[in-house]
Every structure is written in C-alpha cells, then in structure tokens.
Amino acid sequence: xxxxxxxxxxxxxxxxxxxxEDMQGAITEGTRVLVQFGKKKIxxxxxxxxxxxxxxxxxxxxxxxxxxxxxxxxKKQLELWQWIASYxxxxxxxxxxxxxxxxxxxxxxxxxxxxxxxxxxxxxTDYEEMIVQALQxxxxxxxxEVDELISxxxxxxxxxxIENKVVFPEEKLAEKYKPRYQQYxxxxxxxxxxxxxxxxxxxxxxxxxxxxxxxxILSLIEENKNSDILKPPTEVFPGFSTALxxxxxxxxxxxxxKEISRLxxxxxxxKDISVLNSYQNEALKKIKALFAEKDxxxxxxxxxSGKTEVYIHLIQEYLNQGKQALYLLPEIAITSxxxxxxxxxxxxxxxxxxxKFSDAEKYEIWTAVSGKNIHKKYDIVxxxxxxxxxxxxxxxxxxxxEEHDASYKQTEPAPRYNARDTAIILARQNxxxxxxxxxxxxxxxxxxxxxxxxxxxxLSERFHDVMTPQILISDLRSAxxxxxxxxxxxxxxxxxxxxxxxxxxxxxxxxxxxxFSPYLQCDACGWIPSCKKCAVMLTYHKYKTALVCxxxxxxxxxxxxxxxxxxxxxxxKGFGTEKVEDEIAILxxxxxxxxxxxxxxxxxxxxxxxLTAFESGKIDILxxxxxxxxxxxxxxxxxxxxxxxxxxxxxxxxxxxxRAFQLMAQVAxxxxxxxxxxxxxxQTSDPxxxxxxxxxxxxxxxxxxxxxxxxxxFLYPPFCRLIKIMLKHRDNNVVTSAALAMMTELNKIKDxxxxxxxxxxxxxxxxxxxxxxxxxxxxxxxxxxxxxKIQSVIQNIKANTNYKNLIVLCDVDMx
Numbered sequence: 135x136x137x138x139x140x141x142x143x144x145x146x147x148x149x150x151x152x153x154x155e156d157m158q159g160a161i162t163e164g165t166r167v168l169v170q171f172g173k174k175k176i177x178x179x180x181x182x183x184x185x186x187x188x189x190x191x192x193x194x195x196x197x198x199x200x201x202x203x204x205x206x207x208x209k210k211q212l213e214l215w216q217w218i219a220s221y222x223x224x225x226x227x228x229x230x231x232x233x234x235x236x237x238x239x240x241x242x243x244x245x246x247x248x249x250x251x252x253x254x255x256x257x258x259t260d261y262e263e264m265i266v267q268a269l270q271x272x273x274x275x276x277x278x279e280v281d282e283l284i285s286x287x288x289x290x291x292x293x294x295x296i297e298n299k300v301v302f303p304e305e306k307l308a309e310k311y312k313p314r315y316q317q318y319x320x321x322x323x324x325x326x327x328x329x330x331x332x333x334x335x336x337x338x339x340x341x342x343x344x345x346x347x348x349x350x351i352l353s354l355i356e357e358n359k360n361s362d363i364l365k366p367p368t369e370v371f372p373g374f375s376t377a378l379x380x381x382x383x384x385x386x387x388x389x390x391x392k393e394i395s396r397l398x399x400x401x402x403x404x405k406d407i408s409v410l411n412s413y414q415n416e417a418l419k420k421i422k423a424l425f426a427e428k429d430x431x432x433x434x435x436x437x438x439s440g441k442t443e444v445y446i447h448l449i450q451e452y453l454n455q456g457k458q459a460l461y462l463l464p465e466i467a468i469t470s471x472x473x474x475x476x477x478x479x480x481x482x483x484x485x486x487x488x489x490k491f492s493d494a495e496k497y498e499i500w501t502a503v504s505g506k507n508i509h510k511k512y513d514i515v516x517x518x519x520x521x522x523x524x525x526x527x528x529x530x531x532x533x534x535x536e537e538h539d540a541s542y543k544q545t546e547p548a549p550r551y552n553a554r555d556t557a558i559i560l561a562r563q564n565x566x567x568x569x570x571x572x573x574x575x576x577x578x579x580x581x582x583x584x585x586x587x588x589x590x591x592x593l594s595e596r597f598h599d600v601m602t603p604q605i606l607i608s609d610l611r612s613a614x615x616x617x618x619x620x621x622x623x624x625x626x627x628x629x630x631x632x633x634x635x636x637x638x639x640x641x642x643x644x645x646x647x648x649x650f651s652p653y654l655q656c657d658a659c660g661w662i663p664s665c666k667k668c669a670v671m672l673t674y675h676k677y678k679t680a681l682v683c684x685x686x687x688x689x690x691x692x693x694x695x696x697x698x699x700x701x702x703x704x705x706x707k708g709f710g711t712e713k714v715e716d717e718i719a720i721l722x723x724x725x726x727x728x729x730x731x732x733x734x735x736x737x738x739x740x741x742x743x744x745l746t747a748f749e750s751g752k753i754d755i756l757x758x759x760x761x762x763x764x765x766x767x768x769x770x771x772x773x774x775x776x777x778x779x780x781x782x783x784x785x786x787x788x789x790x791x792x793r794a795f796q797l798m799a800q801v802a803x804x805x806x807x808x809x810x811x812x813x814x815x816x817q818t819s820d821p822x823x824x825x826x827x828x829x830x831x832x833x834x835x836x837x838x839x840x841x842x843x844x845x846x847x848f849l850y851p852p853f854c855r856l857i858k859i860m861l862k863h864r865d866n867n868v869v870t871s872a873a874l875a876m877m878t879e880l881n882k883i884k885d886x887x888x889x890x891x892x893x894x895x896x897x898x899x900x901x902x903x904x905x906x907x908x909x910x911x912x913x914x915x916x917x918x919x920x921x922x923k924i925q926s927v928i929q930n931i932k933a934n935t936n937y938k939n940l941i942v943l944c945d946v947d948m949x
Contacts, residue, residue, distance in 0.1 A: 136188040137161065137197060139179040140215075141171060142231045142239040144224070144548065146929075150188050152196040161200050164207040166238060168198040178240040180207050180230060207234075208525055210563045217559050223857070223921055223944040224548040232549055233523035235496035245274045246292060246301040256298040261291045266300065274304070318390045319351055319363055319378075325386055334386050347377035351387060405478045407450055413595045414440050418447055424589030425567045430558060432537075432583040433571045435593030437803020438600060438767075441571050442472065444593070445533050446479055448569065453483070453513055457530025457566075458503070461516045462557060464539035466490055470742050471767060472535075473516050480514055487517035487524060500524060519544060519553030522560050529564040532557045537570040537579055538796055543949035550945045573803060573834075574796040577789075577845065578852040580838050603774070603805040603812035605830050610819045621717045622709050622777060627815045628721070630773045631755070635725055639772035639810075640748070641755045643714060644801045646782060648731040648759055649684075650676040650713045651706035654693070658701035663693060669898040675733065676712055686900045714757050714777065722755070730758035763801040772812055774805040779818040783825055786895060788850050791825045795837055798829055849887060851947070855911040857924065858948045861891070862902040862941040872937040873905035879927045885912055886920065902941070921946075 135158050138148040151169055153161055161167065165181045176198070188194070207215075215229040231239065248269035257266055261284045268283055269275060275283070280292060295301045325331050338344045350370065354363045381387045410418060417433065421444070424431045435441040449459045461476070463469055466488045476484045487499050502510035504525040515521055519542055534542070534554045542553045554570070561568045570579055570588070583590035596602060608624040618625045631641050653671035655662050663672045665683035672681035672690065680689045695702050706713075715729045728744050735741045747753050749768055756762060782794035798816065806812020818826055828837040846853050861876070863869035873891035880888055887910035894906050911920050928942050 136185055136194070137167070137181045138183040138185070139167065139169060139197075140182050140226045140230045141169075141177055141179050142234075143227050145227050146225060148182055148226065150190070150194065152194045153184070154196050157197060157200060161197070162206075164209060164212055166201040166206060168200070168240070170195055170198060176240075178238060180212075182212065182226065211523070211525060213563060214523075214556070214560055218549050218551050218556060220918060220921070222549045222551050222946045223925060224550070228548040232520070232544075232547075232551075235500055236493045237497040245276050245304050246280065246295075247274050247304060248301055249299055252300040253298070257295075257300060259291070262295055262300070265291070265295065269301065316392055318392055319355075320388050320390060321352070321355065322385050322388050337384075341377070341380070343373045343377040344380050346371065347374055348381060348386065350374075351378075351381075407446060407479050408443050410443060410447060411440070411597065413593060414444050414447075414597075417591050417593045418444050420591045421448065421569060421589070422451075424591065428589045429561065430568045430570065430582075430587075431589035431591060432575055432579055433569055433591050433593060434575055434580070434583075435571065435573060436596065436602065437573045437799065438596045438806075439573075439593040440597035441535070441573075441593060442475060443597075445535070445569070445571065446476065448531065448533070449476075449480075449514060452530035453480070455530060456528065458512075458526050458528050459514045459530060460521060460524075460526070460532045460557070460560075461514065462521060462532065462534045462542075462553060463516065463518060464536050464541035465761075466518055469516055469518075470745060476514060476516060482510075483512060484514040484516060485510075485512040487515055487521045489518065489520060503527070519551075519556075522553050522556045526564065529561070529566045531567045531569065532561050533569045533571065535571045536800075538572045538574055538576040540793065540949040543947070545945075545949065548943070550943075550948075552947055552949075555947070574799045575838075577792055577838060577841050580835075581842055581852040600806060601811040602832065603802055603814045605802065605832065606813065606815045607821045607826060607830055608815055608817045609821045610817050620721060622714070622817075623717075623721070623775075624815075624817055627775045627777075627817065630813055630815055631722065631775070634772045635722065635754060637772070638770075640751070640753070640768065640770045641773045641775065642762060642771055642801065642804050643718070643755060643757045643775045643777060644759075644762060644797075645709070645711050645714050645757070645777040646759050646797065647708075647710040647778075648712070648733055649673040649682070649710035650716070651710060652708040653706075654681065654704050655707050656696035656699065656701050657703035657705050659696060659699040661696050661698035661704075663690070663697070667898075667900050668896065670896050673710070674706055676716070677733070685896065709777075711757050711759060718755060718757065725754040726752065727755050727757065728753045730756065730761050732759070732761075735761065760797055760801075762804070763797055768804060771804050772806065772810060774801055774812065774814045776801060776814070776816045779816050779826065780820060783820070783823055788845070788848075791837075792841060795825050795829055795834060799834060849910055852913075854887070854913060855917065855946070856948055857909040857911060857921075858945040859907040859909065859924075859928070860894075860943045860945070861905045861907075862943070863937070863939065864901055864903070866903040868937060868940065869903045869905050872931055872934075872940050873907065875934070875937075876927060876931050877907060879930065880907065880909065880924065883920065883923050883927075885916075886910070 135153040136150050137153050138150050140148060149171070161181060163181055163184060167179055167181055169177060169179050171177050215226055215233060218224070218229050219226045246269070248266065257263055264284055265280060277292065284291065292301065296303060325334050334348070335345060338348065351363070378387070382389055417435070421431050421433065433441060433444065445461065449461070452459050461472070463472065469486050469488065473484065473486050485499055485502065487496070491499070498510070499512070502512045503515060505511055505527045515524060534557055537554050544550050558568055579588070582588045606626060608626045610619070610624060613619050613624045620628055634641050651674040653662050654674055663681055664670065665672055665686065665688045667688050668683055668685045670683060670685055672683055674692070675682050678689070680691055682689050693704055696704055711729055711731045712733070715727055718725070719727055728748065730744055735744070744753070748756050751770060776798055779794065779798065782797060783790060802814040805814055816826065816829070820826065825837065828834070845851065859876070861869050861873050863872065877888065877891050880886065888907065890907040891905045894904050897904050909924065911917055928944070931937060932940055932942060
C-alpha cells in the first residue's frame with residue numbers, strides 16, 4: 135500500500151511513501167504521519183490519499199510512524215484544503231501550513247556534538263572557542279541554542295566546524311507540544327485514620343514548622359471536601375517550603391502532578407439572553423424564514439441597530455439543536471468586547487481563536503472544538519480568519535460579522551484566501567447556514583443579495599430608537615483660505631471637541647495613518663529621505679526619534695541636514711496619529727488622551743487596557759487608525775472627527791470609494807450609540823466628491839447601486855473574477871523581461887481580459903523589483919480550467935533559465 139502525503143511547505147506536487155505492513159489498517163486518509171524528506175530531515179505530514187499501485191524509478195521511502203486520531207484531519211477538512219488550493223492557486227502544503235497549529239508540524243532540528251578527538255589548532259575564532267567550551271559542559275546543543283550563545287546566525291560558523299571535524303551534526307525530532315501540569319498535595323494513604331495521623335504529629339514534636347505546615351495542609355484539604363489541594367505558594371510562612379519538603383520525604387504528604395488546561399477556567403453565564411425589540415425580532419424571523427430557502431443570508435443593519443443581539447439569539451437556536459456555531463470577526467481587536475457579551479450569556483461554552491495564542495493553546499482549542507480534549511468542549515468559536523480551519527464536529531451556523539472588511543483576506547503568505555468566502559464553502563460541506571452581517575456590505579455581497587443568490591434582511595432602526603449621528607462636512611479649503619485652521623483641525627471640529635469636553639462627553643479622532651509625519655522634505659531642494667530597500671518614503675516616528683519604512687522595517691536616525699544640498703531646513707510633511715496626539719495635548723491640555731495604532735497596541739493586554747479605560751470614562755479623547763472603527767460600543771461618545779477623508783478617496787484602487795465610505799460609516803457609527811445624538815465631522819478638501827455627498831446624506835445603498843453600474847461597464851467584480859500575478863526579482867531588467875514574456879503567453883488563452891504588466895505604486899520592496907499583471911476571468915464554469923492554464927504559463931516562465939530566481943505570486947479575488 136502507498137500513501138500520497140502533504141508536507142507542511144510549498145511543493146508543486148504530493149510525495150508518495152510506502153505504508154509498512156504493520157501500519158496498514160491503522161493509517162487512513164487524514165492520518166498524521168512521520169516521514170523522512172531528503173537525506174536527513176524528518177517531518178510530520180498528512181496522508182492525502184491511499185492507493186495500491188505505484189511505480190517509480192527511485193527507491194520509495196516508507197512512513198516512519200503515525201500519530202493517534204486526536205491530530206487527524208477529517209475528510210471534510212481535506213476537501214476544504216483541496217478547494218482552497220485549487221481556488222486560490224496555491225499548494226496543499228501551503229494550506230496545511232496555514233491550517234493547523236504548529237504543534238502538529240513537527241520537524242527535525244539539527245543538534246551538534248563535540249568530537250572528543252578534534253584538533254585544537256583548527257579552532258581559530260572566538261565564536262568557535264565559545265561553542266567548544268559550551269559543548270564541553272553539555273553533551274549537545276541545538277542550532278537555536280548556538281545562535282543565542284554567539285548572538286548571531288551560526289550556520290557559517292558551525293559549517294566550518296563540521297568541515298574541520300570539530301563537531302558532528304545530528305537530526306532530532308523537535309516535539310512542540312508539552313502538557314501543562316500543576317502540583318497537588320494529598321495526605322499519604324498510610325495516614326488517613328485518626329490513629330495514624332496522631333502518630334504522625336507525635337513524631338513531629340521536635341519540628342514545630344512541620345507541624346504548622348501539616349495543620350495548614352489538613353485544614354485546606356478539609357475545606358476542599360477531602361480532595362487534593364493545589365500546592366500553596368512556596369512561602370506561606372517562613373520556612374514553609376522546607377517543612378513541606380521534609381513532610382514529603384517522611385511520606386506523610388504526597389505531591390501529585392495533574393495535567394491541566396491552558397484555556398480559560400470555567401466561566402458561568404451571568405445574564406439571561408436579552409429580549410429583542412420589535413425590529414430585531416422581525417429581522418430574526420425573516421432570517422430563519424430565508425434559511426428555509428437559502429443557505430446564505432445578508433443582514434444589512436445600520437450601526438448600533440443591535441445586530442449582535444440578533445446573532446446571539448440565532449446562536450442559541452442552533453445550540454438548542456446540539457449544533458456548534460462559528461462567529462467570525464475580521465480582526466483580533468474586536469474580539470474582546472464580543473467575547474464578553476457572549477460569555478455573559480453562554481459561559482464557558484465559548485472560546486476565542488486567533489493568531490496571538492501560543493501554539494500549545496491553539497492545540498488545546500483545536501482538540502476542544504473537535505471533542506477530543508479531555509478538559510474542554512466548545513460549542514461556540516469566536517475567531518478571526520484562521521478559525522475556518524478548526525475541526526468542527528457538528529457545525530450548524532456561521533456568522534461573518536463586518537463581512538465587508540478587507541482583513542478577512544489573507545495577503546501574505548499563501549494561501550491568500552478570503553475567510554468569508556471560505557466560510558461559505560465550509561458551511562456547504564457541513565450543511566450549515568451562513569449569516570453575513572454589515573452596516574456597509576461589500577459591493578459583491580450586496581449584488582448577490584439583490585440578485586436573489588443570497589437572502590436579504592434589513593435592520594434600519596437603531597436600538598432603543600437612538601437617532602443616527604448628525605453628519606457635518608468641514609471644507610478644509612475654505613478654512614485654510616480664511617486662515618481659521620488650528621494646525622490640522624477646522625473651527626467646526628475644534629468647537630465640537632470643546633463643547634463635548636465641557637459636557638463631560640468623549641471624542642474619537644480618526645486618522646488612517648500612523649506615525650508622526652508621513653515623510654520629511656528639504657524646504658530648499660525638495661529632497662525626501664527614502665528607504666534603501668524599498669521604493670517608498672520613510673515615515674517619521676517621534677517616539678522612536680527615527681525614520682521607519684512601513685514595508686520592511688528599515689530604520690534610520692533623523693537627518694540634521696539635507697543629504698542632497700546640505701540645508702538644515704528638513705521639515706515634517708503631513709500628519710499621522712502620533713502628531714495628532716501631540717497637537718491635541720497642546721490644544722486641550724486638560725483632556726486625558728490615548729492613542730490606538732500598531733505602534734501603541736503591541737499586545738492584547740495594552741489593547742484591552744485602553745478600551746477598558748475609555749469605556750469607564752478615564753479617557754476623554756481617543757485617537758487612532760482604523761483599529762478604532764470596528765465593532766466597538768461606547769455609551770458616551772458624542773463626537774467623531776474624521777481628520778482627512780481625502781487620503782482614503784484618492785487611492786489608485788477600484789475599491790477606494792467603497793472602502794472610504796465603509797471606513798467613514800464604521801467610525802461614524804461609534805457616535806451617539808446611547809442617549810444624546812452623536813455628531814460626525816468629516817474634514818475634506820473636496821466636499822462635492824460623490825462619496826462625500828452620499829455619505830453626508832447617509833445613502834450607502836444609493837452609492838452601491840451607482841458603483842455596481844460602473845463596475846458592470848468597466849468589467850470589475852462582481853461581474854468578473856480578478857487574479858493579480860506579481861513577479862519579483864532583484865534585477866529590474868529580469869523582472870521586466872519575464873513580465874513581458876508572461877504577458878505574451880497569457881494573451882494566447884482565449885476569453886481572458888489582461889491588464890499590464892505594470893509597475894505597482896510601490897515597485898520595489900526589500901530589494902525586489904515588482905511587476906503586476908491583472909487578469910479578469912469571466913464568471914462561468916470554466917474558472918478552474920483557466921486557472922490551470924495560467925499556472926502552466928507561470929511554471930514555464932519560471933523554468934526558463936533566463937529568469938532564474940524569479941518569484942511569482944498569485945492573488946485570487948485580490949482585496
């Protein structure tokens with residue numbers, strides 16, 4: 135018997151291994167196995183297919199071992215992986231790598247051993263001497279340990295030492311998951327009667343600390359209903375740990391290790407499920423009625439209309455049927471408030487899953503969702519895009535909140551999948567239903583709804599009949615002409631902030647650009663500092679006192695003079711969130727400020743700390759990027775300021791208008807959610823722009839219909855499918871030639887509309903020159919056939935020796 139297996143990295147094909155006779159019957163499709171790949175490396179792999187016949191000119195390696203079914207991949211999961219690989223034009227290995235926790239992807243790591251007979255004369259550098267001295271103290275070191283020892287990548291050093299026979303390498307499998315244990319204390323069986331216990335105390339007459347420790351332990355055991363107790367902290371009283379150690383040596387007490395979960399302790403539901411108002415109840419009824427006819431329904435509900443409560447009621451109905459629910463969110467940032475609301479109702483039946491969890495936590499959640507975890511069983515998963523890969527045992531419904539959000543699309547690395555669209559396929563495999571929710575649905579989703587492919591339910595009233603916020607447009611050109619601007623803030627916005635602070639309200643200021651200033655520029659000659667690795671200007675970060683590239687991380691100190699003409703007049707241009715924070719602190723010194731962007735929110739704890747402080751009224755003005763726009767619910771926000779709408783509108787992308795409207799609508803929805811009517815002030819130099827006009831009149835659907843008509847005319851989604859092919863090479867001439875050759879071959883495929891090759895806006899990143907080719911696929915049943923032909927062209931171009939080291943990336947349904 136033979137097995138085609140999936141390795142956890144990009145390979146253009148599956149590899150075939152022989153199944154040893156003693157493993158036949160135990161190994162099935164989806165089993166995790168251990169195989170040797172290459173001369174020395176050992177990897178965990180997944181069996182994709184079993185078959186009886188295979189011929190090869192080379193010797194076929196055998197599977198080394200296999201793992202139990204706790205880590206097996208189900209048939210449905212493999213089918214989903216295959217769909218992702220085919221649809222998004224990537225390998226199964228890339229899907230495997232993205233889909234499972236890294237604890238399932240064991241691989242051998244190199245350890246080095248000292249040769250006891252090495253020639254000391256060949257050890258010529260300090261690094262080599264350090265490694266030899268370390269290996270004389272310990273038997274072996276991994277390459278990672280050597281890296282840490284000499285504080286640099288050690289490959290070249292170790293390679294030389296191997297050649298000189300100072301050290302020997304060996305491959306060893308690195309186990310990535312280790313159970314967590316806690317120590318528990320119990321009374322030894324020999325002392326479980328009054329007589330034996332009394333004898334124990336008699337024997338301790340000369341050890342008062344041990345008597346005190348034993349009395350404490352016995353009282354704790356009694357409080358715990360005679361069950362083992364968690365080992366107390368080491369120093370309950372001075373000398374406690376020494377006394378405890380003595381009692382265990384005398385075998386009066388025993389210490390046991392018990393495996394525990396890394397996941398949250400049991401959480402009890404605190405609140406009954408809320409009663410829906412008439413609008414929400416009507417929406418829920420329509421959703422359930424449409425689910426009888428369609429598998430996918432769009433809930434278009436304005437901000438603060440109470441969509442989350444509708445979701446909770448829908449989840450409850452599926453739980454009552456014994457089903458599981460997946461609640462998808464586009465970003466980790468939104469999960470904290472949502473998880474609190476769900477746990478208030480459903481308790482510890484809810485878990486969160488996203489990339490910030492440790493590998494061990496991901497493993498435990500994976501097994502808990504599949505029903506194979508001895509500690510936990512989860513019925514509701516709140517997760518970001520990677521949650522679609524979890525092994526649901528009985529999935530009933532999927533809710534994709536903020537379905538329009540571009541964060542659902544994976545950009546790097548492959549697979550470049552859209553979690554919203556993948557969730558629809560996942561639901562189809564499990565006979566589950568999908569509810570897509572948004573105040574500003576994507577053009578594609580809304581078109582599918584009005585075309586009757588999806589069901590459509592509208593929720594157009596705010597919860598508790600709260601009024602929608604008042605939209606005000608502040609004309610920056612007029613304010614600048616009248617010289618009434620205060621820094622980057624118009625009189626209208628300044629007055630609104632002042633009034634809100636006087637009334638003890640809160641303000642959100644949105645600027646979709648982090649850093650202090652987008653760039654520096656010499657006032658004399660126009661020179662702008664740029665990244666040496668990328669074709670992009672460096673952003674000034676005041677708190678780092680440095681210029682930073684937001685694409686590769688390249689950092690330099692602030693130049694004191696112009697590198698071109700020597701002038702000292704090198705000035706900041708534009709503004710980011712950091713500069714907004716600085717200037718608001720000067721203009722409103724009494725206000726308590728906080729900033730939320732990628733620079734400040736470096737951990738989940740910091741994010742929750744700021745949200746909690748803002749929610750409790752300890753922060754008056756919150757400044758941030760799009761991180762503050764999504765799904766957050768604050769009672770006291772009176773004013774939202776959109777500081778620069780223009781930089782969102784004038785981006786070279788066919789979706790720029792749609793994205794700008796969605797961002798503005800989402801951040802506007804944070805205002806006036808409870809009580810007084812909120813106010814949204816949009817600062818723009820182009821108040822007559824069609825998107826600004828429709829936003830002012832709160833006409834998103836009107837805008838969508840105009841956008842649909844325009845996309846139909848120029849053939850853009852939803853009237854075609856887009857594939858972006860990006861070519862990368864360190865030599866600009868090579869990538870230019872390869873792109874032209876690829877374009878020539880692609881033009882031979884009938885019915886494709888092809889644009890390019892073109893230089894992207896940023897045409898060099900990390901020393902790689904870039905070219906883009908955009909393909910518009912007709913929406914028909916031949917999509918996979920077209921993709922196969924495109925992939926064939928790509929493989930032929932990459933095989934050409936003139937284009938050695940060419941990298942080609944495919945992005946299907948690009949965000």
